[in-house]
Amino acid sequence: MNRAALHRGLTMSRRSLLLAGGVSLGLAACGVKGQQKPPPTQQEITSYWAGQSRHGKLNFANWPLYMDDKRTQLKQFTQATGTTVKYQEVIQDDPSWFGRIQPQLAAGQSIGYDLMVMTNGIELTKMQLLGYLVPLDHSRLPNFAQYAGPTYKKEIFDPGNLYTIPWTSGITGIGYNPKYVKKEITSIADLWDPAYAGKVGMFSATDELGYFGMYKLGINPASAGPADWKKSAATLKQQRDKGIVRAYYDQTYIKSLANGDIWITMAWSGDIFQQNVSEGTGLKFVIPKEGGSLWTDNMCIPLTAENPVDALQLMDFFYQPKIAAGLAEYINYVTPVPATQAVIRAQAAAATGDDQDSLTEIADSPLVYPSATDYARLHSFRPLTPTEDRTFQDIFQPIIQG
Amino acid sequence: MNRLRATLSPYFLVLPGGLWLAIFFVIPAVFMLSLSLQTGDVVSGFSPTWSFSNYTNAIGLYHTQLLRSLAYGLAATILAIVLAYPMAYWIAFHGGTRKSTYLLLMLLPFFVSFVLRTTAWSFLLSDNGILLAPLKSWGLLPADFHVLATAPAVVLGLTYNWLPFMVLPIYLALDRVDHRIVEAGRDLYAGRTAIFTKIILPLSLPGVFAGVIMTFVPASSDFVNSQVLGGTANTMIGNVIQSQYFVASNYPIASVLSFTLMALLLIGIFAYARALGTKDIMEAAAR
Numbered sequence: 001m002n003r004a005a006l007h008r009g010l011t012m013s014r015r016s017l018l019l020a021g022g023v024s025l026g027l028a029a030c031g032v033k034g035q036q037k038p039p040p041t042q043q044e045i046t047s048y049w050a051g052q053s054r055h056g057k058l059n060f061a062n063w064p065l066y067m068d069d070k071r072t073q074l075k076q077f078t079q080a081t082g083t084t085v086k087y088q089e090v091i092q093d094d095p096s097w098f099g100r101i102q103p104q105l106a107a108g109q110s111i112g113y114d115l116m117v118m119t120n121g122i123e124l125t126k127m128q129l130l131g132y133l134v135p136l137d138h139s140r141l142p143n144f145a146q147y148a149g150p151t152y153k154k155e156i157f158d159p160g161n162l163y164t165i166p167w168t169s170g171i172t173g174i175g176y177n178p179k180y181v182k183k184e185i186t187s188i189a190d191l192w193d194p195a196y197a198g199k200v201g202m203f204s205a206t207d208e209l210g211y212f213g214m215y216k217l218g219i220n221p222a223s224a225g226p227a228d229w230k231k232s233a234a235t236l237k238q239q240r241d242k243g244i245v246r247a248y249y250d251q252t253y254i255k256s257l258a259n260g261d262i263w264i265t266m267a268w269s270g271d272i273f274q275q276n277v278s279e280g281t282g283l284k285f286v287i288p289k290e291g292g293s294l295w296t297d298n299m300c301i302p303l304t305a306e307n308p309v310d311a312l313q314l315m316d317f318f319y320q321p322k323i324a325a326g327l328a329e330y331i332n333y334v335t336p337v338p339a340t341q342a343v344i345r346a347q348a349a350a351a352t353g354d355d356q357d358s359l360t361e362i363a364d365s366p367l368v369y370p371s372a373t374d375y376a377r378l379h380s381f382r383p384l385t386p387t388e389d390r391t392f393q394d395i396f397q398p399i400i401q402g
Numbered sequence: 403m404n405r406l407r408a409t410l411s412p413y414f415l416v417l418p419g420g421l422w423l424a425i426f427f428v429i430p431a432v433f434m435l436s437l438s439l440q441t442g443d444v445v446s447g448f449s450p451t452w453s454f455s456n457y458t459n460a461i462g463l464y465h466t467q468l469l470r471s472l473a474y475g476l477a478a479t480i481l482a483i484v485l486a487y488p489m490a491y492w493i494a495f496h497g498g499t500r501k502s503t504y505l506l507l508m509l510l511p512f513f514v515s516f517v518l519r520t521t522a523w524s525f526l527l528s529d530n531g532i533l534l535a536p537l538k539s540w541g542l543l544p545a546d547f548h549v550l551a552t553a554p555a556v557v558l559g560l561t562y563n564w565l566p567f568m569v570l571p572i573y574l575a576l577d578r579v580d581h582r583i584v585e586a587g588r589d590l591y592a593g594r595t596a597i598f599t600k601i602i603l604p605l606s607l608p609g610v611f612a613g614v615i616m617t618f619v620p621a622s623s624d625f626v627n628s629q630v631l632g633g634t635a636n637t638m639i640g641n642v643i644q645s646q647y648f649v650a651s652n653y654p655i656a657s658v659l660s661f662t663l664m665a666l667l668l669i670g671i672f673a674y675a676r677a678l679g680t681k682d683i684m685e686a687a688a689r
Contacts (some may be wrong), residue, residue: 248634260528390443395651397646397650
């Protein structure tokens, strides 16, 4: 089967494509047909990849601060394979990224990128359900098979890594500025502490926010339903109405935390580490004792990609322990390649002075290599069906939009 | 033949603008109206169900943000008049040969991107930023004083971002004031106050009217200022529409709110025009 046939198989009829494209432009007069597609068969996957060839170039859309400014790993890739990579830091958050690419994918047009990184969450689930992602050919991912940590081969949001393999994982916990917060923070309840009224930051992403409300109340999010969500929303609303929350932040929270606009906030582990390294701010990060969130940013190939073979090759390249170690040293989030710890230790042993210290710090960091106890406290976002997601959004959206 | 051409030519003249409006306003508006009555979700699809309950639901959920947006828009508009009128007055009557230089100076900041300008304000107004930090260290302000994440911050941002849309129409109206009328007023022993209230102000009202529309409408539907400068209690309806559309992919609710906002703005403007005497104002503005 050629690519066009896979298009038909994986996506939808031309007619519903047009309608779907129309809706996004606000141009649909009549109803929009359902676009949900069953997962592709093995035969469809094989024949899709059989019809593809290498082009020696690809476009990679990623989040800021996910690779050093010199793009070291991409240069190594070009050296090893001759393939050139155009790398752009265009993804700021999943909803707006999904909003941006969805109309083009619905219309069957190229989004201009062959490889992109999306967090597990409703947008990624929608991408899977709508058939907007290319199913991966695991026979071309030998490094992933050999080196990926066991946790990352059985992610609940993408069983069998059908569409995605992890770029990096990360922890959502509490970040604080010890210049203003004098005591040691250990509990989620500290985000509700009236002593920090007006200086508390919370995340505007509804899953992040809703899960923190559930941790505070001791609800296990894996089995939580609408009744629990409502309890969580009630406690978050109370926190807001008492004037404790200053604002609901996206990525911008880190600047506000560094310059003192907020003192204590929901935070992503790697941001705090990177901020401290780049500007010497002594910010702190903790996984609250009640629990924190473990999310995974995943590499995936949009269905309309022009260079899928090159993209797949690059995805696998990132799983070589040496390459993955280079990324982990820069990103400082949880790496999906455990073998990197030995690589970084070896590099530390060979290095001297400050380099040695910082490499040792990374190799020993529980934020890059969480312990088993840490993993036990961390929860992944449960994938929601679109109907569940509607309910979830209806419960948590009104909090952010006070 | 000539008569036919004479009858038809006005229609030809209005054709480009009319088509533009039809394609980019009327058609989307009709589709949006249809969307606002549908139910469903982005994966299983939306279907037309004539669910007018969308309107009651959405307005029930978000009436606070709707009213807040109108209030912020109104506050920003009034503030803009207060700032813009003296500016425009000064440029029109005392600008001399440098009028266009002054206008350019006023417009200069607006050559920079809208989002960047607003972000610059968030730097300036930051709790420990260059404005508040000195005032706090001199003890003029309490340590926990902050401007960001408050309603005034959002209103100030809105005012700043739409100020030129107020200055320009007022300036144009003032610049067209016939100086012979002012002289006539003086000859008849009118004082400065009387000349202003009886001659200049009434003649400049069409400019103020145009400025109010051009400021109030976009300011009320803005979402950037409240996102960058506001806090938890400053969300405007623009933010809700944006996140309903992009985050929740709930196109019907987003359409409902857009329509409601449009209706509220139209009612507001017609009421305002009626209060000022629409006909006179529109005619004067068109002159």
